[in-house]
Amino acid sequence: MTEDHFDDTPVQAERFSQTRTAQSQALLEDYTEMIDDLIRAHGEARITDIARLMGVTHPTATKAVARLKREGLAVSRPYRGVFLTELGSGMAERVRGRHRLVVDLLVAVGVPPEAAETDAEGIEHYVSDATLTAFAAFLTRQP
């Protein structure tokens, strides 16, 4: 029944705000990582493959790629594959690192690998640098 309900308002609101920002980035991150995966594996990333692996229809993948291009993360020409810009490659690399680190941390604390992989797909977009650093340190001293 505390009456001082004004003190922590900005703090809490800021947390939710940051979460919303992360959420709006999540899709971009997954697509860049996916495109990077496909390029590594097959030399190109086709809309059909992107859509299939993301579990969406191809117009949805096309729209997502359009947003990637608009934000300077990818390039493509009609009826040709999708490729990443320097910016996109950088993002893909960082996202892949985060993904692995999150999975490793989860497994290290005892999460079953399959659950770790699934949960990491969501969690990876909400871990700050401070948290990543802590994860890495933890894994170093508990290999």
Place this chain on the structure above:
Amino acid sequence: MTEDHFDDTPVQAERFSQTRTAQSQALLEDYTEMIDDLIRAHGEARITDIARLMGVTHPTATKAVARLKREGLAVSRPYRGVFLTELGSGMAERVRGRHRLVVDLLVAVGVPPEAAETDAEGIEHYVSDATLTAFAAFLTRQP
């Protein structure tokens, strides 16, 4: 340069699909938890307070509450506060438990408390029961 790129397609697509489902639940979870907090503290949850604490404008909070009502999680009458149904209370309780468990786990592996609190606000919506169980077990043996 592997050529067998069809085997793990359903698995991966299913992971992204689950992540999308979790994402669509995230907002509902945050609002129910917030409403529950406010009711505990002041006996009611007013739109203004919900909006202020969530860091959104009041029409946005109104829309969210409308969705909560539509999904049977909350009830309210015009110009009166918002209250939770049994379903909503249950969700709030589970979300609060997850939130605490995630924060505790993060802190236990060395994440600074402030970062843990912020990151948990996003992470909490993507941890499966298997992961929660593992977290609890880890915290039990590493208090």
Place this chain on the structure above:
DNA sequence: ACAGAAATGTAGCCTCGGCTACATATCCGT
């Protein structure tokens, strides 16, 4: 070389979750 299959593009629909602007109702201090 060409026809059918596969991939891609595009239009248009939906819901969700933000916002601003404005209308209405409730609350509260004098």
Place this chain on the structure above:
DNA sequence: ACGGATATGTAGCCGAGGCTACATTTCTGT
């Protein structure tokens, strides 16, 4: 008791991210 402050409702805009349906282009096997 009333008038201004505060809270709530509501309309309408936007972008994101899903979808279906259909048009067009490219690829491929014979």
